[in-house]
Amino acid sequence: MALVAQDLLFPADPASRSVARDLYAGIKDLPIVSPHGHTDPSWYAENKPFPDPAQLLIVPDHYIFRMLFSQGVTLEELGVPTLDGAPVETDGRRIWRRFAENYHLFRGTPTRLWLDYTFANLFDLSDPLTVDNADNYYDAIAAQLATEAFRPRALFERFNIEVISTTDSALDELKWHAMIRDSGWSGRVLPAYRPDAVIDPDFEGFRENVDRLGAVSGCDTGRWQGYLDAHRNRRDYFKSFGATATDHGVLSAQTANLAAGEAEVLFDRVRHGTADASERALFRAQMLTEMAKMSADDGLVMQIHPGSWRNHSPAVFRKFGRDKGFDIPTQTDYVGSLKPLLDAVGTDPRVSIILFTLDETSYARELAPLAGVYPALKLGPAWWFHDSPEGMRRFREMTTETAGFYNTVGFNDDTRAFPSIPARHDVARRVDCAFLGRLVAEHRLREEEAHELAHELTYGLVKRAYNL
Amino acid sequence: MALVAQDLLFPADPASRSVARDLYAGIKDLPIVSPHGHTDPSWYAENKPFPDPAQLLIVPDHYIFRMLFSQGVTLEELGVPTLDGAPVETDGRRIWRRFAENYHLFRGTPTRLWLDYTFANLFDLSDPLTVDNADNYYDAIAAQLATEAFRPRALFERFNIEVISTTDSALDELKWHAMIRDSGWSGRVLPAYRPDAVIDPDFEGFRENVDRLGAVSGCDTGRWQGYLDAHRNRRDYFKSFGATATDHGVLSAQTANLAAGEAEVLFDRVRHGTADASERALFRAQMLTEMAKMSADDGLVMQIHPGSWRNHSPAVFRKFGRDKGFDIPTQTDYVGSLKPLLDAVGTDPRVSIILFTLDETSYARELAPLAGVYPALKLGPAWWFHDSPEGMRRFREMTTETAGFYNTVGFNDDTRAFPSIPARHDVARRVDCAFLGRLVAEHRLREEEAHELAHELTYGLVKRAYNL
Amino acid sequence: MALVAQDLLFPADPASRSVARDLYAGIKDLPIVSPHGHTDPSWYAENKPFPDPAQLLIVPDHYIFRMLFSQGVTLEELGVPTLDGAPVETDGRRIWRRFAENYHLFRGTPTRLWLDYTFANLFDLSDPLTVDNADNYYDAIAAQLATEAFRPRALFERFNIEVISTTDSALDELKWHAMIRDSGWSGRVLPAYRPDAVIDPDFEGFRENVDRLGAVSGCDTGRWQGYLDAHRNRRDYFKSFGATATDHGVLSAQTANLAAGEAEVLFDRVRHGTADASERALFRAQMLTEMAKMSADDGLVMQIHPGSWRNHSPAVFRKFGRDKGFDIPTQTDYVGSLKPLLDAVGTDPRVSIILFTLDETSYARELAPLAGVYPALKLGPAWWFHDSPEGMRRFREMTTETAGFYNTVGFNDDTRAFPSIPARHDVARRVDCAFLGRLVAEHRLREEEAHELAHELTYGLVKRAYNL
The missing domain is CATH 3.20.20.140 (Metal-dependent hydrolases)
Structure with missing residues (x-):
């Protein structure tokens, strides 16, 4: 849970x-x-409509990307745009997977509580996020973001x-x-x-x-x-x-x-x-x-x-x-x-x-x-x-x-x-x-x-x- | 209580x-x-004998009047004397009422604990102080202060x-x-x-x-x-x-x-x-x-x-x-x-x-x-x-x-x-x-x-x- | 205990x-x-082999002698060596007794936890250390320190x-x-x-x-x-x-x-x-x-x-x-x-x-x-x-x-x-x-x-x- x-x-x-x-x-x-x-x-x-799950939840959230960066994930891998337009990851699903495989880093942080709450209450996803269900998460969130609600x-x-x-x-x-x-x-x-x-x-x-x-x-x-x-x-x-x-x-x-x-x-x-x-x-x-x-x-x-x-x-x-x-x-x-x-x-x-x-x-x-x-x-x-x-x-x-x-x-x-x-x-x-x-x-x-x-x-x- | x-x-x-x-x-x-x-x-x-309840408990206590002042009560209303003798409230009962109507401001502070203890153990007043019983409080304290004990x-x-x-x-x-x-x-x-x-x-x-x-x-x-x-x-x-x-x-x-x-x-x-x-x-x-x-x-x-x-x-x-x-x-x-x-x-x-x-x-x-x-x-x-x-x-x-x-x-x-x-x-x-x-x-x-x-x-x- | x-x-x-x-x-x-x-x-x-109990546990431990010093025990009494060779206590048993009679000073400190753990688990001494059993402690520790184990x-x-x-x-x-x-x-x-x-x-x-x-x-x-x-x-x-x-x-x-x-x-x-x-x-x-x-x-x-x-x-x-x-x-x-x-x-x-x-x-x-x-x-x-x-x-x-x-x-x-x-x-x-x-x-x-x-x-x- x-x-x-x-x-x-x-x-x-x-x-x-x-x-x-x-x-x-x-x-x-x-x-x-x-x-x-x-x-x-x-x-x-x-x-x-809001954009894809990564663009909504990961790329703009400095609480998230700073923690990942501190543990060796580059900002480019997370799709954070460069000032000079040098290329960064644009595939939301890949960004999401990278995030999911590092989700344990947020244990004990408020970010974890906010995300778990949001996953469960907003997107009806209450299994803990893992590498294995990262794609399911991504698809479920993307599908919901496309709706009027x-x-x-x-x-x-x-x-x-x-x-x-x-x-x-x-x-x-x-x-x-x-x-x-x-x-x-x-x-x-x-x-x-x-x-x-x-x-x-x-x-x-x-x-x-x-x-x-x-x-x-x-x-x-x-x-x-x-x-x-x-x-x-x-x-x-x-x-x-x-x-x-x-x-x-x-x-x-x-x-x-x-x-x-x-x-x-x-x-x-x-x-x-x-x-x-x-x-x-x-x-x-x-x-x-x-x-x-x-x-x-x-x-x-x-x-x-x-x-x-x-x-x-x-x-x-x-x-x-x-x-x-x-x-x-x-x-x-x-x-x-x-x-x-x-x-x-x-x-x-x-x-x-x-x-x-x-x-x-x-x-x-x-x-x-x-x-x-x-x-x-x-x-x-x-x-x-x-x-x-x-x-x-x-x-x-x-x-x-x-x-x-x-x-x-x-x-x-x-x-x-x-x-x-x-x-x-x-x-x-x-x-x-x-x-x-x-x-x-x-x-x-x-x-x-x-x-x-x-x-x-x-x-x-x-x-x-x-x-x- | x-x-x-x-x-x-x-x-x-x-x-x-x-x-x-x-x-x-x-x-x-x-x-x-x-x-x-x-x-x-x-x-x-x-x-x-000690003076009236307000002069004893409110007017000289900077823990009390600073909190009231922070919420817009003037020091004059509380009877705090001015250096130049400009008039301030002298009616102890009015000062006491002003204090009682703001007693909620002290929730969570030590002042509240000290006062409740003093009311109950010294003056035998163990109903919580409110606007409604402010006069009763005042009278009871004033009466006791007048006694030898x-x-x-x-x-x-x-x-x-x-x-x-x-x-x-x-x-x-x-x-x-x-x-x-x-x-x-x-x-x-x-x-x-x-x-x-x-x-x-x-x-x-x-x-x-x-x-x-x-x-x-x-x-x-x-x-x-x-x-x-x-x-x-x-x-x-x-x-x-x-x-x-x-x-x-x-x-x-x-x-x-x-x-x-x-x-x-x-x-x-x-x-x-x-x-x-x-x-x-x-x-x-x-x-x-x-x-x-x-x-x-x-x-x-x-x-x-x-x-x-x-x-x-x-x-x-x-x-x-x-x-x-x-x-x-x-x-x-x-x-x-x-x-x-x-x-x-x-x-x-x-x-x-x-x-x-x-x-x-x-x-x-x-x-x-x-x-x-x-x-x-x-x-x-x-x-x-x-x-x-x-x-x-x-x-x-x-x-x-x-x-x-x-x-x-x-x-x-x-x-x-x-x-x-x-x-x-x-x-x-x-x-x-x-x-x-x-x-x-x-x-x-x-x-x-x-x-x-x-x-x-x-x-x-x-x-x-x-x-x- | x-x-x-x-x-x-x-x-x-x-x-x-x-x-x-x-x-x-x-x-x-x-x-x-x-x-x-x-x-x-x-x-x-x-x-x-390690030296006597005092030389092992008291004399070199600044957590211990600083607390004793703060309460008026001199460093000389505790056997702490002077730079100019001026004499200090060398009798380990006397140092140990001085320590034992002040052991209450360590209540609430980590030093107390470390020592009690060490006494009980390393030296099998689980009665609380007091002035009265200080010599027993000293002898028991000294005897064990002399062994191969x-x-x-x-x-x-x-x-x-x-x-x-x-x-x-x-x-x-x-x-x-x-x-x-x-x-x-x-x-x-x-x-x-x-x-x-x-x-x-x-x-x-x-x-x-x-x-x-x-x-x-x-x-x-x-x-x-x-x-x-x-x-x-x-x-x-x-x-x-x-x-x-x-x-x-x-x-x-x-x-x-x-x-x-x-x-x-x-x-x-x-x-x-x-x-x-x-x-x-x-x-x-x-x-x-x-x-x-x-x-x-x-x-x-x-x-x-x-x-x-x-x-x-x-x-x-x-x-x-x-x-x-x-x-x-x-x-x-x-x-x-x-x-x-x-x-x-x-x-x-x-x-x-x-x-x-x-x-x-x-x-x-x-x-x-x-x-x-x-x-x-x-x-x-x-x-x-x-x-x-x-x-x-x-x-x-x-x-x-x-x-x-x-x-x-x-x-x-x-x-x-x-x-x-x-x-x-x-x-x-x-x-x-x-x-x-x-x-x-x-x-x-x-x-x-x-x-x-x-x-x-x-x-x-x-x-x-x-x-x-």
């Missing part, structure tokens, strides 16, 4: 397990609210998704979102404002991007005030499509709050490409604070995702480009780094900032103490490498006692892998029920409180935190 | 729980030894406190301690020497404080040797009131051990206000080592509490002052920082230094290895944000295997909240019994050893470590 | 315990593969050691290994190449060491290319004795990859003693990368053990020398530090580098993400202070979800304490079975997979990772 037991992820001791099971029964069928992810809005707009909109409805947010460049015209809106389909797909390309002077094409920002906004992005106005304009444009949040991927959580004149001078240097590395970092730091101030005005919730050293291997980056599994967490400071921003808006009741981390040492030491006192701060869920049973358990164990449950915001699936969305939410729900079950069994929480909290962690908090 | 089950905090599996329960039965009624805390000695000296000395005796230490400025004349001593009351209330105000050049009024230190000690604090003599004089004065320990709150654990001439020059610069930031930090570092050397001579146990970024929000600090929940932990180094001090006295059998941390990453990496070899070092218990069930469990899991149990020093309640003292000790006792119960159930410790250890962790170690 | 229960270290809940017990039954009798340790090859070569080779066979690696200076002529090879004894004892003395300019006698390296290799170590050739020569020499690995103890994981000309200039400065501290650090960094490049050519597996501040107490170092329990872990960076090396060989399929840490914060944040993508990297087991039940559990919990099981390499006992080898492997096997048992009980792994994994973690992975 695939790993889809009724008691999956519940504590082994009968007392905790029994409570966890009851809690889960009360929330497992709640709709999915997905406020942060990377699914492609064109899927919902065009509603075309497996088109994106049908799956969206089947997955019971109440609302999903995509992540979109500040320069995006949001044509797919417009197409979805105009289609009459009832699915709620919202954009989120991700301005890295026009905020980070080290982003590829930054200066051209800022030019384009001027063009799409009708503001003079050659000047600091015009540049800020352009952001305001685009944020409003995103809001008009239902956006409720912005998203900021940054190497560090460093913020700054310069006097207006200083910021202007800094912008001019950045704009003309004469800023040095520390000035470029300072500009990024300043822009986090500017975005927070705009949030005070327009109410968009701000998400900060710091701490990933992107594209760690230059060889892989040159050959295959971004997002190839070589984004590695680094040590991340929050207490000092966020201070300028917090001094500006940390106690402003109009501001809501959700903090994420890849550095778990900050949970108990920095993030929970900060979120447990600043009204503007909340804690995002366990993220990326920590979106896993042990990672989510540690998140609760290390944040709850200082920040409580109510300074957290439910779950983010943060995924490009559309078919895995129900699996990811299911794992999160189970881990939260397991944690609550233990608290009840240890008499640290009354059972009726745990039921309320299970509902909040699954549904209530995310709706309120993201204004959804 | 409030969270006061017989098996509170014991592991859910029956084997571990059964051992934990037996261990706890053996130590739960041991007297409380409280070697480090912040209760007000005037309470025991004057023995006046709830005066400070009566509670001290009811709580079975064998000895408690307050924390007192080096400049304090200890008049309340004198009044207690002269009153004939048998309660043992000791001072502890806290010289931050005369050691830290960045402390408000540092230079005047050092003048006053000269006046109260009769030493010439205009000179380095006189200044050191003044400390020796005050330490002796504190010892004459039964003090057995000193306490040092510092941003970092940095120490130094300058040649006498260098220290003298540094003192002169600090004394005349001409030291720059790095010299002021060096002076703090030097003074930790000086205090350790004095401990070698006079036998006072030295406590070092590093790593808190005090008053992180300038807006709150300006309006409400210190200790308003905005003290945030930071990353803390010990291995390099303590080296000068350890080179000086680390293997001196006369010296005993108790180290605390707000940075749990140092437990297994630095503190346990240091305390597991240096005779002068011992580990203070899980502190502040980590004085919680999960925090105390992590402390044991991450220190015991390298430092053992015998390089730890029992529990510190570290509290201003007098009524919560029994609750805090009870939680610590339960968590230790739970940890020991697991070790026995996993056959890592014999049951009779666990009984001995439970007694040591509750009573023996603290008595010996603090010479009480 | 000593702590040798059948269910030692298995989870207390019956479901997990039952699986753990079954898994353990399947692997407990597998041979010991010990790819990294510090036993003395002369033992196996000469096969003389307790000679090194007999124990090697009794311990079911399939292969063991020692750790040997690059300058070592490997005469004991030659003697073992030529003796006709079937025991497999391999050397490992440890070049710290000729790579670290701060090592005592570095320049003379490099001279000797020239002499033993016949290469001109006065020149950069000759120096590199000398390493190649010695690595080949070690390989001719069966070595499959190199080992590198470094303060930091810093690496560099200089252009050839720059490296040559740097070498000249280091060679002539004119390099400053940062140049000496750069040389160490460069040499890690050079060693990795040589591994690509000759196939020796590279082990990197960073992060220990050696000889932290200068007083103890001056009196007693190295390895006296004063090696303290420090914070360790990998993501930035290893980048130059990884840029050079991180995706080279011929390279295999095993990373260790004393800084557990790097497990989930850095090491698992790095090993989970770079083909050249694998994770060494929980090391030194973390070679303990809780330490090994945290290792699995913090690495498995990102790196999987297959990017780990089984267990290293890393010990000088020959009699403790079976105990250490037994603890590791039990902790792994406990972890796997929990995964099965929580339905995160199928039971047959857990059996396969238990075999891999005990035997398969170490054999493959070290090419044994």
Whole structure:
């Protein structure tokens, strides 16, 4: 059997397990609210069939190909496209077999749980995947993907998704979102404002991007005030499509709050490409604070995702480009780094900032103490490498006692892998029920409180935190 | 029911729980030894009734008001006094209601456990606190506080406190301690020497404080040797009131051990206000080592509490002052920082230094290895944000295997909240019994050893470590 | 009874315990593969009886004497030799009694488990050690050590050691290994190449060491290319004795990859003693990368053990020398530090580098993400202070979800304490079975997979990772 037991992820001791099971029964069928992810809005707009099993499940999933790569499988064998068009494997069945013969590598990982769940619940394949049944798997999945019931909109409805947010460049015209809106389909797909390309002077094409920002906004992005106005304009444009949040991927959580004149001078240097590395970092730091101030005005919730050293291997980056599994967490400071921003808006009741981390040492030491006192701060869920049973358990164990449950915001699936969305939410729900079950069994929480909290962690908090 | 089950905090599996329960039965009624805390000695000296429930339990407790503030309740609504006297809520009942309607925010926090324990065991209120019974709670607590049985000395005796230490400025004349001593009351209330105000050049009024230190000690604090003599004089004065320990709150654990001439020059610069930031930090570092050397001579146990970024929000600090929940932990180094001090006295059998941390990453990496070899070092218990069930469990899991149990020093309640003292000790006792119960159930410790250890962790170690 | 229960270290809940017990039954009798340790090859070569119980078990074991020292027992009382020959206790029985009367200090530590296992299983002493039976213990152990059955080779066979690696200076002529090879004894004892003395300019006698390296290799170590050739020569020499690995103890994981000309200039400065501290650090960094490049050519597996501040107490170092329990872990960076090396060989399929840490914060944040993508990297087991039940559990919990099981390499006992080898492997096997048992009980792994994994973690992975 695939790993889809009724008691999956519940504590082994009968007392905790029994409570966890009851809690889960009360929330497992709640709709999915997905406020942060990377699914492609064109899927919902065009509603075309998904491609073959390998192209859907293996080739775009960096969790999968990074593990295989670490054990000697080349990215070419897995069909990952090269930047220069050098040939890679294109036969989905061969890619699938290569994956199947290495499926044991995922033992003990969340990827394994997501895949087993998806195989069993979405594709009705509950024998464990092996080399021997790889072709059967491939054929069964391919056949189902060709049917109407497996088109994106049908799956969206089947997955019971109440609302999903995509992540979109500040320069995006949001044509797919417009197409979805105009289609009459009832699915709620919202954009989120991700301005890295026009905020980070080290982003590829930054200066051209800022030019384009001027063009799409009708503001003079050659000047600091015009540049800020352009952001305001685009944020409003995103809001008009239902956006409720912005998203900021940054190497560090460093913020700054310069006097207006200083910021202007800094912008001019950045704009003309004469800023040095520390000035470029300072500009990024300043822009986090500017975005927070705009949030005070327009109410968009701000998400900060710091701490990933992107594209760690230059060889892989040159050959295959971004997002190839070589984004590695680094040590991340929050207490000092966020201070300028917090001094500006940390106690402003109009501001809501959700903090994420890849550095778990900050949970108990920095993030929970900060979120447990600043009204503007909340804690995002366990993220990326920590979106896993042990990672989510540690998140609760290390944040709850200082920040409580109510300074957290439910779950983010943060995924490009559309078919895995129900699996990811299911794992999160189970881990939260397991944690609550233990608290009840240890008499640290009354059972009726745990039921309320299970509902909040699954549904209530995310709706309120993201204004959804 | 409030969270006061017989098996509170014991592991859910029956084997571990059964051992934990037996261990706890053996130590739960041991007297409380409280070697480090912040209760007000005037309470025991004057023995006046405590004020209304809100003024006793809510207004002074930064654990409580920081959580409420983080969720949008203002400090004014909670009656926290402003520095400039701007009006705040003074109606205790209204403050209490505001607290009661937000009591769910504390689910999963130690504050909740302490309060439920206190409500049930001290005030005989065991229905869970809600908006609906908030007034009943208020009235019942207020009525009891007005009785003789709830005066400070009566509670001290009811709580079975064998000895408690307050924390007192080096400049304090200890008049309340004198009044207690002269009153004939048998309660043992000791001072502890806290010289931050005369050691830290960045402390408000540092230079005047050092003048006053000269006046109260009769030493010439205009000179380095006189200044050191003044400390020796005050330490002796504190010892004459039964003090057995000193306490040092510092941003970092940095120490130094300058040649006498260098220290003298540094003192002169600090004394005349001409030291720059790095010299002021060096002076703090030097003074930790000086205090350790004095401990070698006079036998006072030295406590070092590093790593808190005090008053992180300038807006709150300006309006409400210190200790308003905005003290945030930071990353803390010990291995390099303590080296000068350890080179000086680390293997001196006369010296005993108790180290605390707000940075749990140092437990297994630095503190346990240091305390597991240096005779002068011992580990203070899980502190502040980590004085919680999960925090105390992590402390044991991450220190015991390298430092053992015998390089730890029992529990510190570290509290201003007098009524919560029994609750805090009870939680610590339960968590230790739970940890020991697991070790026995996993056959890592014999049951009779666990009984001995439970007694040591509750009573023996603290008595010996603090010479009480 | 000593702590040798059948269910030692298995989870207390019956479901997990039952699986753990079954898994353990399947692997407990597998041979010991010990790819990294510090036993003395002369033992196996000469096969003389071991000395008295104290000289065998107490005097050389820094885990033991550091704990006793931390509680006020002097190293002299424990018979630890002084560098200047100042007298120390030489009566083994007195040393043993001192140890026995303090045996309670080891409660909760792995040392206690290793010793109880060794007493019971090797010496048939299963009453707990106390002051009262200390002499009986001493006599019984001494009597057995005098017999043929307790000679090194007999124990090697009794311990079911399939292969063991020692750790040997690059300058070592490997005469004991030659003697073992030529003796006709079937025991497999391999050397490992440890070049710290000729790579670290701060090592005592570095320049003379490099001279000797020239002499033993016949290469001109006065020149950069000759120096590199000398390493190649010695690595080949070690390989001719069966070595499959190199080992590198470094303060930091810093690496560099200089252009050839720059490296040559740097070498000249280091060679002539004119390099400053940062140049000496750069040389160490460069040499890690050079060693990795040589591994690509000759196939020796590279082990990197960073992060220990050696000889932290200068007083103890001056009196007693190295390895006296004063090696303290420090914070360790990998993501930035290893980048130059990884840029050079991180995706080279011929390279295999095993990373260790004393800084557990790097497990989930850095090491698992790095090993989970770079083909050249694998994770060494929980090391030194973390070679303990809780330490090994945290290792699995913090690495498995990102790196999987297959990017780990089984267990290293890393010990000088020959009699403790079976105990250490037994603890590791039990902790792994406990972890796997929990995964099965929580339905995160199928039971047959857990059996396969238990075999891999005990035997398969170490054999493959070290090419044994």
